[in-house]
Amino acid sequence: MLDQIDIQDIVKIAKDAGKAIMKIYNQEFDVEYKTDSSPLTIADKKANEIIVTALNQLSVNSFLEKNIPIISEEGRSVPYDERKNWEYFWLIDPLDGTKEFVKKNGEFTINIALINKETPVLGVVYSPVLNVCYWAKRDEGAFKNGEKLPLKTKEKRDVYKIVASRSHISNETKDFIEAIDTDKEKVIISIGSSLKICLVAEGEANIYPRLGPTMEWDTAAAHAIVNESNGLFNKYIENGAYQKHLYNKKNLLNDWFVVKSAR
Numbered sequence: 560m561l562d563q564i565d566i567q568d569i570v571k572i573a574k575d576a577g578k579a580i581m582k583i584y585n586q587e588f589d590v591e592y593k594t595d596s597s598p599l600t601i602a603d604k605k606a607n608e609i610i611v612t613a614l615n616q617l618s619v620n621s622f623l624e625k626n627i628p629i630i631s632e633e634g635r636s637v638p639y640d641e642r643k644n645w646e647y648f649w650l651i652d653p654l655d656g657t658k659e660f661v662k663k664n665g666e667f668t669i670n671i672a673l674i675n676k677e678t679p680v681l682g683v684v685y686s687p688v689l690n691v692c693y694w695a696k697r698d699e700g701a702f703k704n705g706e707k708l709p710l711k712t713k714e715k716r717d718v719y720k721i722v723a724s725r726s727h728i729s730n731e732t733k734d735f736i737e738a739i740d741t742d743k744e745k746v747i748i749s750i751g752s753s754l755k756i757c758l759v760a761e762g763e764a765n766i767y768p769r770l771g772p773t774m775e776w777d778t779a780a781a782h783a784i785v786n787e788s789n790g791l792f793n794k795y796i797e798n799g800a801y802q803k804h805l806y807n808k809k810n811l812l813n814d815w816f817v818v819k820s821a822r
Contacts, residue, residue: 560627560647561647561675561696564673564681566681566683566694566695566696566699569681569683569694572609572613572614572671573669573683573684573692574685574687574692575609575613576606576609576610576653576685577606577669578687579602580602580605580606580654580660580669580687581688583600583601583602584602584660584663584688588600588601589601597658600654600657600660602654602657603653603654603657606654606669607631607632607633610653610671614649614671627648627649627673628642628648628649629648629649630651630775630811631650631651631652631653631776632652632653632774632776633653639809646675646676647673647674647675648674649671649672649674650672650673650776650779650806651671652669652774652776652777652780654667654669655668655669655670655753656668656751656753658751659725659751659752664725664751665686665689666686666750666754667686668685668752668753668754669685669687670682670683670753670781671683671780672776672779672782672783673783674779674806674807676807677806677807677808678805678806679779679780679782679783679786679806680696680697680783681695681696681697682694682780682781682782682783682784684754684756684757684780686754691703693708693757693784695783695787695788696787698787700788701783701784701785701786701787703761708760708761708762708784708787709760709788709790709820709821710761710762716743718743718746719741719743719744719745719746720746720748720763720765720766721736721745721747721748721764721766721768722748722750722755722756722764722766722767723736723747723755724749724751724755724769724771725749725751727771727772729771731770731771731815732769732770732771735770739766748764753777753781755767755769756785759785759820760781760788760790760818760820761788762820762821762822765820766817766818767817768816768818769813769815769816769817770815773813774812774813775808775812775813777813778792778804778813778816785818790818790820790821791817791819792804792817792818793816794816795814795815795816795817797815801817
């Protein structure tokens with residue numbers, strides 16, 4: 560099934576959602592709050608509608624035997640018994656970084672991933688304000704605006720760059736950063752949404768530890784990009800061990816994880 564999907568079709572869907580989001584971003588809008596106190600705007604809903612409709616139509620146009628099922632942050636909650644045997648499914652966050660969207664700092668993205676059983680095999684992360692698009696497909700490489708990742712930039716040998724969340728950073732993450740053993744100067748880069756993971760994938764940052772809550776749709780698309788850029792994205796165990804980071808778990812809450820650059 561993966562070979563029937565053109566990654567550029569998914570890039571276009573993400574960019575179409577981005578255009579709709581920007582129309583709302585550039586005007587006044589209301590903010591609702593979910594039961595977990597996270598913000599929700601009309602932009603989240605509109606982007607979700609555009610992406611879901613386009614992905615379903617893509618299945619028809621690609622002559623797939625059946626629609627690929629979809630899990631979205633803004634869609635219905637799919638029971639585990641219904642999804643546990645899915646071979647492929649789309650996992651999307653139509654507006655990742657709604658807090659950054661509300662603050663109007665531009666650090667939000669559209670995330671679209673394709674999961675094969677428990678592994679991301681395709682991902683698109685698009686930042687409409689920055690006009691930056693990352694994409695990857697299994698065995699086809701990872702790219703930023705068409706340039707292959709990791710980027711060929713001159714590494715600063717005396718600096719160790721650590722990515723941290725702008726809006727969410729736990730004490731455990733702070734302790735992890737403090738314990739990093741390096742002779743280099745530690746520099747913290749704070750940015751919103753899945754852009755944090757993408758900075759590591761492109762080689763702009765060395766590491767992104769996230770020892771705190773995230774959801775599977777927050778990371779899946781960028782995880783696919785890390786995989787194809789030869790970086791590492793692993794589940795972090797409290798004693799310092801690592802395991803494979805899995806998707807489509809019974810609980811869609813992510814485990815703690817650490818992302819490391821190929822550099």
